[in-house]
Amino acid sequence: MTASEQDTITARLAAGVVEYRLDGEGQQVVVVFHGGHMRAGLILGEEVFTTSGYRVLIPSRPGYGRTPLATGITPAAFADVTADLCRDLGIGRLAAVVGISAGGRTALTMAARHPHLVERVILQSAVAFLPWPNRRTRLGGRLVFNVSAEAATWAAVRLLMRVAPQAGLRLLLRDLSTRPVRHVVAGLSERDRAELIALFTLMRSGEGFVNDMLAVPDCAGQVTQPALVIASRTDRSVPFAHAESLAATIPGAELVESRADGHMIWFAPDYPAIAARIEEFLTAG
Template sequence: MTVLERETSTARLAAGAVEYRLEGDGPRTVVIFHGGHLRAGLALGEEVFTTSGHRVLVPSRPGYGRTPLAIAPTAAAFADVTADLCRGLGIERIAAAVGISAGGRTALAMAARHPHLVERVILQSAVAFLPWPDRRTRLGGRLVFNARVEAATWAAVRLLMHTAPRAGLWLLLRDLSTRPAGQVMAGLSERDQAELIALFTLMRSGAGFVNDMLAVPDCAAQVTQPTLVIASRTDRSVPYSHAESLAAAIPGAELAESRADGHMIWFAPDYPAITEKIKDFLTRRDC
């Protein structure tokens, strides 16, 4: 995969301005709710959809990019805003609502609140409705990722990635895997390391990440669509118990275990097998 800052657009909706990116020319559309510290302009794991003939619609979640937090500070509210965005773009059906990491709860809210619109749900390293994050991360996150200081935090990350990229990557991977960071790095190809360095260099938190850490009402049992939950047992950022809880709560949900060394399942040796599972899930007749 190639990490680049991509061009986005802004939709003026009843709730306010929403930044989004719509790419691809396929007949069906997948909506991707990105994870923490990302935004619509950064693509992660989209090739599986675009190469299988889907368009991808990626809105910046509230507090990220050019989408103000105030327009929809809850997952449920942004699910409604995204449904309005789809209407404005002429999208009548969504092949899948994809939730990545902290975007998982918005994908679930989208499916629960707009079942006529969403056909399937795909969750990747997704936050569920268990307490999250842990106390240390919550306190640290409020300190270094709040809207007043996050620009300085990410400027420091960019400087580190420029001057000592391997050390910077080691430092960030340490919080994403239960395995030693050195072991995680050893399992990454040079290309994957370069892609991760580029991704971390482009990240920002805005007002979104602190908002992501707030509790959200559990709507998992209201999701009736076929659901594929993908996660790694060595994920430190979002423990595997989140995936297990979602698979247990969503009727008929399928749990697929990634062999990734942590949170970033897209950079694991078994990701090609995961992509085949995703493609099969999208085309399965019983879905």
């Protein structure tokens, strides 16, 4: 199914406005913190939870979508906001918090600050507390994804995806994999190519991405919940060292190596096996 914008809701909490989406059925809830350039209305990697009978709560992190940056400028502040949102929605326990890419630090911080609320932690291509991003991405990100430029940047991406989608796909995947981009694109099915093109077309950065690049306090050693860390060695965007760091720091964490050609582990041939491991992890014990 081609990616599309989903309906979202805004809640006004003590800290400010937060945009969110609550999908799926069942009693147990999983919170998903998406990564850079994503917001609550976009879907990525949620099906493994909804098809397993969980509800997914997806908030737009600060600076993305309709969540203002002021609602929670740090991972610690937004972890507290998300805990307040759970209380507001009558959610007293989370089966897991999921941190994807730049959302990893928020997921880890929420687990550390709210252990009574969070049962497990799942990290997918997640940014840890090592220096991130690299100097080239930091400088380029501040240039093309700052709040004054990002609308024009993504308008150019949308135009490229309309007139030359394969070229656009190569352009955006180049920075997500250490492998030659032609091999990365060749390894995708036609369905996956269409899904990625649609997803990239819908992305925006708002004030969020520049904020994501700021250093934050390391709380990985304070995470006591079971943790599943999933990453690929060919990820250029978030090097595999981040996953290794988290697996070494979080007591009892399990590191699962994806065979994906880069950052987008959900589009790899081995993702069904990884999804099965996620399902097992959620029900273990």
